[in-house]
Amino acid sequence: xxxxxxxxxxxxxxxxxxxxxxxxxxxxxxxxxxxxxxxxxxxxxxxxxxxxxxxxxxxxxxxxxxxxxxxxxxxxxxxxxxxxxxxxxxxxxxxxxxxxxxxxxxxxxxxxxxxxxxxxxxxxxxxxxxxxxxxxxxxxxxxxxxxxxxxxxxxxxxxxxxxxxxxxxxxxxxxxxxxxxxxxxxxxxxxxxxxxxxxxxxxxxxxxxxxxxxxxxxxxxxxxxxxxxxxxxxxxxxxxxxxxxxxxxxxxxxxxxxxxxxxxxxxxxxxxxx
Amino acid sequence: xxxxxxxxxxxxxxxxxxxxxxxxxxxxxxxxxxxxxxxxxxxxxxxxxxxxxxxxxxxxxxxxxxxxxxxxxxxxxxxxxxxxxxxxxxxxxxxxxxxxxxxxxxxxxxxxxxxxxxxxxxxxxxxxxxxxxxxxxxxxxxxxxxxxxxxxxxxxxxxxxxxxxxxxxxxxxxxxxxxxxxxxxxxxxxxxxxxxxxxxxxxxxxxxxxxxxxxxxxxxxxxxxxxxxxxxxxxxxxxxxxxxxxxxxxxxxxxxxxxxxxxxxxxxxxxxxxxxxxxxxxxxxxxxxxxxxxxxxxxxxxxxxxxxxxxxxxxxxxxxxxxx
Numbered sequence: 001x002x003x004x005x006x007x008x009x010x011x012x013x014x015x016x017x018x019x020x021x022x023x024x025x026x027x028x029x030x031x032x033x034x035x036x037x038x039x040x041x042x043x044x045x046x047x048x049x050x051x052x053x054x055x056x057x058x059x060x061x062x063x064x065x066x067x068x069x070x071x072x073x074x075x076x077x078x079x080x081x082x083x084x085x086x087x088x089x090x091x092x093x094x095x096x097x098x099x100x101x102x103x104x105x106x107x108x109x110x111x112x113x114x115x116x117x118x119x120x121x122x123x124x125x126x127x128x129x130x131x132x133x134x135x136x137x138x139x140x141x142x143x144x145x146x147x148x149x150x151x152x153x154x155x156x157x158x159x160x161x162x163x164x165x166x167x168x169x170x171x172x173x174x175x176x177x178x179x180x181x182x183x184x185x186x187x188x189x190x191x192x193x194x195x196x197x198x199x200x201x202x203x204x205x206x207x208x209x210x211x212x213x214x215x216x217x218x219x220x221x222x223x224x225x226x227x228x229x230x231x232x233x234x235x236x237x238x239x240x241x242x243x244x245x246x247x248x249x250x251x252x253x254x255x256x257x258x259x260x261x262x263x264x265x266x267x268x269x270x271x272x273x274x
Numbered sequence: 275x276x277x278x279x280x281x282x283x284x285x286x287x288x289x290x291x292x293x294x295x296x297x298x299x300x301x302x303x304x305x306x307x308x309x310x311x312x313x314x315x316x317x318x319x320x321x322x323x324x325x326x327x328x329x330x331x332x333x334x335x336x337x338x339x340x341x342x343x344x345x346x347x348x349x350x351x352x353x354x355x356x357x358x359x360x361x362x363x364x365x366x367x368x369x370x371x372x373x374x375x376x377x378x379x380x381x382x383x384x385x386x387x388x389x390x391x392x393x394x395x396x397x398x399x400x401x402x403x404x405x406x407x408x409x410x411x412x413x414x415x416x417x418x419x420x421x422x423x424x425x426x427x428x429x430x431x432x433x434x435x436x437x438x439x440x441x442x443x444x445x446x447x448x449x450x451x452x453x454x455x456x457x458x459x460x461x462x463x464x465x466x467x468x469x470x471x472x473x474x475x476x477x478x479x480x481x482x483x484x485x486x487x488x489x490x491x492x493x494x495x496x497x498x499x500x501x502x503x504x505x506x507x508x509x510x511x512x513x514x515x516x517x518x519x520x521x522x523x524x525x526x527x528x529x530x531x532x533x534x535x536x537x538x539x540x541x542x543x544x545x546x547x548x549x550x551x552x553x554x555x556x557x558x559x560x561x562x563x564x565x566x567x568x569x570x571x572x573x574x575x576x577x578x579x580x581x582x583x584x585x586x587x588x589x590x591x592x593x594x595x596x597x598x
Binding site: 042047113125 | 334
């Protein structure tokens with residue numbers, strides 16, 4: 001506060017101050033989408049390495065175990081392809097859907113989202129970075145499962161490269177679903193439960209051959225995003241794969257992935273500002 | 275630089291469920307008005323549940339108030355909550371977003387998400403870790419650190435990427451004196467070099483007295499006083515705090531001691547009294563002289579602290595402020 005009486009000031013000094021309301025200060029930089037996505041991805045991947053490796057083993061052994069069990073029931077043909085493809089995608093479902101739902105559920109409940117919400121980072125970067133990291137984290141387990149399944153059931157290994165498309169697309173769809181479930185669940189236990197249920201659905205509807213299912217279960221199977229990844233992968237085991245169908249299945253997977261990641265991003269925004 | 279007017283937030287009543295008792299409607303902040311000047315270290319002091327964190331969450335754009343306005347550096351945070359993240363750095367009470375990362379990656383990632391490019395983020399990370407003495411712990415995951423070290427690592431992450439306003443919610447919880455000193459000297463340096471403003475949430479009265487320029491005392495969502503720590507203490511300058519610690523039990527057979535009993539706050543063997551200086555002198559003479567002395571273990575006479583201010587101002591919660 002000035003001690004000089006207002007009247008003693010030369011005309012114009014005060015008016016200039018009063019006329020211009022304090023100009024808003026310059027804002028700090030905004031974090032751009034791709035660099036911040038890369039930063040979140042890197043951080044989440046290192047997190048996963050530290051804390052989630054045992055869980056990846058669990059996921060892989062679970063799928064391998066299922067294939068060994070089914071070996072007694074299924075011998076060759078379309079059913080064997082479905083079992084191997086379903087078990088491989090199950091690894092993705094376990095990590096991307098189940099673990100990611102748990103992670104976001106806990107982060108939201110513990111107030112950890114405040115950390116991201118007070119940084120100038122686009123919501124999509126946080127969701128995509130985490131989803132991407134969890135999906136990449138499934139790669140070794142999925143590949144091991146697929147190779148083991150092919151050997152066990154005598155399927156050709158020639159087209160396993162399709163996993164390079166199946167993992168990211170199914171991963172996007174399932175991780176988006178997992179993130180959305182985790183962020184929308186009102187309590188962390190509920191997020192865990194939903195993640196588990198989602199994974200059980202992927203297990204039952206993805207691994208078991210659809211021909212033996214009742215109509216209603218087949219409908220549910222068609223609604224589950226991972227199904228299309230499983231179908232695309234299973235088709236490539238055929239002697240002469242129907243690539244048009246494979247592409248169509250992967251396209252469905254991709255579209256579902258985009259939608260579920262968009263929903264997850266919306267859920268993040270909603271959860272971040274309460 | 276920061277003006278808060280009429281900020282009000284009410285948590286709705288929660289209906290009880292099995293195992294969960296019903297809670298009535300709670301007014302977490304009640305018509306709060308504050309002005310924080312540039313370069314100031316401004317404190318929010320109050321016991322747990324006074325509404326400090328709720329107030330801070332509204333000022334950082336994390337929570338929408340029911341009514342009222344928050345303006346920081348000319349930006350309306352209620353209308354544009356997303357701008358808060360470009361003006362301030364926030365250290366919340368929770369570290370769960372960073373727990374699995376190494377100290378170094380936590381700081382670097384936070385810097386990148388604050389808009390720094392990779393090279394800047396690494397340079398600032400190294401500078402901040404060095405400044406806070408965390409370099410030796412840089413490659414350890416936060417989860418493996420002690421509570422105080424983890425808090426310091428989170429503080430480091432908050433400092434990467436310069437911001438004109440630091441909002442720190444109980445930053446020194448669990449820290450040893452060395453870490454505390456590192457925190458306050460880092461804050462002081464930023465204040466001297468960049469005019470950084472600090473909004474500090476604390477329930478630690480000793481810390482409040484030593485580091486704050488001004489303090490707002492919160493009680494049940496209302497600001498019951500706002501002044502410099504000394505200014506506040508002058509409000510209760512007419513009082514002296516006398517603490518008496520008895521060996522086993524208070525010698526109530528001594529009439530002078532028995533007479534004090536209804537004016538004292540008892541906590542086990544410890545009696546705390548707030549008295550006028552004259553009275554205090556008489557009390558000390560009584561307990562150190564006569565029959566009461568045999569039962570006395572220790573006594574202290576002290577000028578009022580911010581805790582006394584809080585109680586004198588009518589703070590309702592008798593527990594919850596920490597003296598450490």
